[in-house]
Amino acid sequence: MPVRIEKWPEGTPTWADLGVTDLDAAKAFYTELFGWEYSSGGGDSGGYLLAHLGGKSVTGLGPKQNAEMPTVWTTYFGSDDVDATAVKVAAAGGSLVAPPFDVMDSGRMSIAADSVGAVFGIWQAGTHIGAERVNEHGALCWNELHTRDYGPAREFYARVFGFSYKDIDGDGFVYSTFKRFSDGEEVGGIHHDTQLPEGAPNYWLAWFASDDVDATAAKARELGGTLVIPVMDSPFGRMTILRAPQGETFGVIHLPDTQG
DSSP, X not given: OOXXXXXXXXXXXXXXXXXXXXXXXXXXXXXXXXXXXXXXXXXXXXXXXXXXXXXXXEEEEEEOSSTTSOOOEEEEXXXXXXXXXXXXXHHTTOEEEEEEEEETTTEEEEEEEOTTSOEEEEEEESSOOSOSSOSSBTSEEEEEEEESOHHHHXXXXXXXXXXXXXXOOBTTBOEEEEEOXXXXXXXXXXEEOTXXXXXXXXXXXXXXXXXXXXXXXXXXXXXXXXXXXXXXXXXXXXXXXXXXXXXXXXXXXXXXXXXX
C-alpha cells in the first residue's frame, strides 16, 4: 500500500498502541515477529516509542503508566475534534478514562470506555496522523470489537461516529462490519462474542497482516507466545489469534494483497 501522509477520516481505526511492563522485551518480541524498528516519541513522551516498517509508523509501544493496568493493545479512532467526540461518548452512555489532552504537537487524544465497557482511544491528528502503513505484513489491517452486548455496542458507535452496519452472519456467527460515515467504506467490525469468559471485559482486538500466518504463529511460539486459537482458514483469510509473553492478545491474518 502507498504510504499515507494525510490524516485519516473521522471514525477510522487509525492507530493501536501497547503499554507494557518490560518495554525492552516487547521491542525484541515484535522486532523478531514483524521486523519493526523504533524511534522515540519525543523527549516528553515518557519513553513512548513509534514502531516503524520501511521508515513509516505502524504502531506505538510504551511503558505502562499504571502497573495495575492490563497489558492490551488499544485501538484509536480518528476524530476531527476530540473534545466534541468526547461529548458524544458521554451522551451515548460511555465514559472518559482520560479526558482530552494534547500530546505535544503530535495531536490531541482521549481514552474512553463505550457503553458496554470496552476501552478505546480517540485521536485528533497533529503532526502524527496515526498509521502511515497498513494492510501489509507487520502492519495493522483490521480492528474489531468483541462484545457480549452486541446491540447496545452497535448503537453506541452509531451515535458517536455515525457508523452504519453490514451484517455478516451464519452458523451461529453474529458479526457486522461498520461503515465510515464520510464515504461508507467498511473499516472495522463488531463481533457478538458468545465465548467471552464470565467476567472478562468486552474489548477491541487489533489485527496485523502476515504474508505467512503459519510462520508468524510458529515464530510467536518460539519467542514465548501462545496461540489463543489455532491457525485456521476463514472466509476472510488464514488467521490465528496470539497471546504475547506479557499477556496482550492480537490477531494475525493473511490478506490476498500481502503476497511477498
